[in-house]
Amino acid sequence: MTKLVGRDVLIDLLKILRRVPVGRCQAVDRDRRNRYLSRPGLSALVLLLLTYGVGQGQVVWAQGVESRLFVQVFDAAGAPVIDLTTQDFVVQHGDVEAKVVRVELVNDPLRVALLVDDADGAVPYFRDLRDGLPVFVEALPETSQVALVLLSGRPRVVVDYSEGLATVLERLDELFVQGGTSAGFFDGLTETVEGFGEDVRWPVLAVVTTDGASRRDLFRTSEYDVFRQRLVDRAVTLHALGLYTPTGSGFQTGIATDASRITGGWYDSLNSPSQSVTTKLTEMAAEISRRHLRGLNQYLVVYEPSPNADSNAQASAAVRRGEVTMHLSLDGRVGPNILTGPAAIAQAKQEVAEAISSKQAQVMALQAEIEDLEREARALAGTSNLPGGGVGAATEAGSREGFWNAGEIAFANGNLDEAIGAYERAHDADPSWGKPLFKLALVSLNKGDIEGAVTYLEEVVEVDPNSEEGAQAIGLIGQLKP
Structure with missing residues (x-):
């Protein structure tokens, strides 16, 4: 029988987990989207290497098995180039050209699962949540597909992705806080992640949680390990707003902090009810929207490495088009803006x-x-x-x-x-x-x-x-x- 985890053990667990590397592609920092600008007079074949920093591993390509890259291409004016075909792309592994199997222009709608803690811990924040959550939804792109999941007691999907933003807003207008109940927080997270279909390339979790009463008796260490790995495998990005209460345990906010960190998501917290709840929810929606819009017009390039290619060599991509800018990544996800030097100071x-x-x-x-x-x-x-x-x-x-x-x-x-x-x-x-x-x-x-x-x-x-x-x-x- 699996032993249940107490508060002190969980705290130690979270400390340990922060030191454990996750994912098979740690070699690639998702926040680094390689960029190359061709100049007039150079060859029309623009080559872009997928490079790795010191101390990072190499991505091992299985020979005879299809692999993929995500590529964005912009013309000299900064407009996306959206008319490229399979014949326009060249992929090499080391110095050996790979076979480009197919190319697909990806413009998937944003899919967001909005998880709201409406259990006892949310009682002090009730009015602020009623005001702020509709603002969050309205700040997303109008084509977004949003599901609303409430966490009090047994987690339940009250609005599915296909029902539209208007339905989400209607249900939020009827939101009540279930005082005296505990949140099925971890169950809600795991079930939502498992509910993302394989056709959803970049699923997003937007979590609004307190540190109040939670069904911690159902939490198991082994399940949390599986959950963390599942987040990485499914390329989920988890964003979260933590709302603290005077008697909170920190269980739910601790998980939200850890999960947003390993997925590169946005996280912030508030210590007491205020109008800042709406402000923070707006900031979260703005960050989700920014990443989605920046990730539009990507080409999914599927290729098959040559049997003669060195599995430890660098991968590279090119297009037969001059004076273009290219962005390349392994999973297509857009990370947070990371600025340095004068730009960071200005920001x-x-x-x-x-x-x-x-x-x-x-x-x-x-x-x-x-x-x-x-x-x-x-x-x-x-x-x-x-x-x-x-x-x-x-x-x-x-x-x-x-x-x-x-x-x-x-x-x-x-x-x-x-x-x-x-x-x-x-x-x-x-x-x-x-x-x-x-x-x-x-x-x-x-x-x-x-x-x-x-x-x-x-x-x-x-x-x-x-x-x-x-x-x-x-x-x-x-x-x-x-």
């Missing part, structure tokens, strides 16, 4: 300036929100002298907004009982307003009270049927009622 300065601007914008937004709340507080204070007395007797237009804002703050911080009181007061201030009733339904769902949620949703439909909340309530009632 760092730009990032610092952008971070300062972002923080300044957040401060201004918070100041405006504080001013709004202060105005609401003054308006509420003025109602205490009205006949009938008490805050509940307030009828000014602003009073309902004050209670609503208080409920939103409490809900975002996970203070559900406080949120309930504020939303109820907002409803009392304006019984025809459906928003607080809809939020009371969401709070009930977060507390596991399905019957109470349905009751609130039915009230939304009754008092505010033509609102956005009314339309959403009708759909949710159909899902929640047996």
Whole structure:
């Protein structure tokens, strides 16, 4: 029987795994896409070597077996050259020419599996996830194929790749956090990777996870080793955003960090709920989109090495076209931008300036929100002298907004009982307003009270049927009622 892994053992495991080389093609750094620019006056045959650095191994080509390269070709103006055929390519292994079997121009759509931790650890981040996840999806290329996988309890695919981005956005608009549940995080990762078909050349995992409750009892060291190797074999790129909680164990974020590192993916983290969740999700989507767009118009060149070729020699590729720029890689994946020298310094300065601007914008937004709340507080204070007395007797237009804002703050911080009181007061201030009733339904769902949620949703439909909340309530009632 396989022994289950405890927290301390897992931490040691992750430390060890960081020192273990992975993959059969460590000789090729995926971030190095070899580049050559031909010049006028030279031969129209442009030769590009696939070289290896000091200390790196060699790719061994099995004689008589097809091998492949990915090549991008650009003309002098920087436009992709997309009219090349098999006869235009030359591949050599060492000094021996190989047989080019076929050439295919690859422009596959971006396929992304979006995995979201909606278990107990996500409760403090609920509002930020509801705001940020749709922005993430909308920032991807419109031709993207996106699947949505929720991880609370048993991982489940709620939207498949073929259903379209609009369906993904609809389901994200209905996202609820399942308080009191653990995330089937590792199962979700492994099942999603295994679900990628062999026809998907460069699958992408976009993982949004907390370090909260997880089904760690199902985790086994041997399965994690297999998972890591599977990521490499399938050329998966895993990007992740880690969201930390005060009592988190670091189990899920530790795996996300390690997996993004070995696949060359993007990773960042946040220590507390804030508007930065949307910012970071936008950054992740931008990086995924950049890599996808940069990888378009690649030629898959399939060739068969000559029996006389030295298996330890360098591979090279060429095209019979002058004044072109070529990019060559073994697996076709585009890595992160890695700059050095003045370019790196310039980028760092730009990032610092952008971070300062972002923080300044957040401060201004918070100041405006504080001013709004202060105005609401003054308006509420003025109602205490009205006949009938008490805050509940307030009828000014602003009073309902004050209670609503208080409920939103409490809900975002996970203070559900406080949120309930504020939303109820907002409803009392304006019984025809459906928003607080809809939020009371969401709070009930977060507390596991399905019957109470349905009751609130039915009230939304009754008092505010033509609102956005009314339309959403009708759909949710159909899902929640047996």
